[in-house]
Amino acid sequence: MRLTQRSTVSQQHRGLAFTHPHLTLAVLAGLVALVLSACGSGEASTAAAEPDVDGPTVTIEDLAFAPETLAVETGDTVTWVWNDGAIDHDVAGDDFQSEVMSEGSFSHTFEEPGTYDYVCTLHPNMTGTIEVTE
Numbered sequence: 001m002r003l004t005q006r007s008t009v010s011q012q013h014r015g016l017a018f019t020h021p022h023l024t025l026a027v028l029a030g031l032v033a034l035v036l037s038a039c040g041s042g043e044a045s046t047a048a049a050e051p052d053v054d055g056p057t058v059t060i061e062d063l064a065f066a067p068e069t070l071a072v073e074t075g076d077t078v079t080w081v082w083n084d085g086a087i088d089h090d091v092a093g094d095d096f097q098s099e100v101m102s103e104g105s106f107s108h109t110f111e112e113p114g115t116y117d118y119v120c121t122l123h124p125n126m127t128g129t130i131e132v133t134e
């Protein structure tokens with residue numbers, strides 16, 4: 001009887017001993033999955049947030065400003081978004097000037113009505129115009 005009881009107890013202990021490492025692995029795997037998915041979604045939202053600009057936008061791509069002419073209202077903020085691979089560009093107007101860069105964005109608020117021509121100083125045939133109406 002005692003031998004039987006002992007062996008039963010030891011079998012239960014073995015069962016627990018085998019169950020616990022599996023639970024621990026499952027919890028670890030769950031945590032790893034959580035961390036990975038958190039990182040993944042963070043990168044995704046950062047990448048998605050950049051082109052998602054409020055207000056009028058000019059995209060810099062294929063060695064051009066698109067649209068080349070953009071009509072906005074006084075007080076509007078125009079955002080230029082770099083989307084031309086590793087090619088450097090800038091946005092240079094009479095009273096606004098971005099840095100030379102290959103990614104990111106640059107914003108300028110037009111407080112006065114008028115026609116604002118600008119260029120990329122690295123590619124003089126890259127020209128654009130912002131028409132600011134009242």
Ligand SMILES: [Cu+2]
Binds near residue numbers: 089090120
């Ligand atoms: Cu350029």
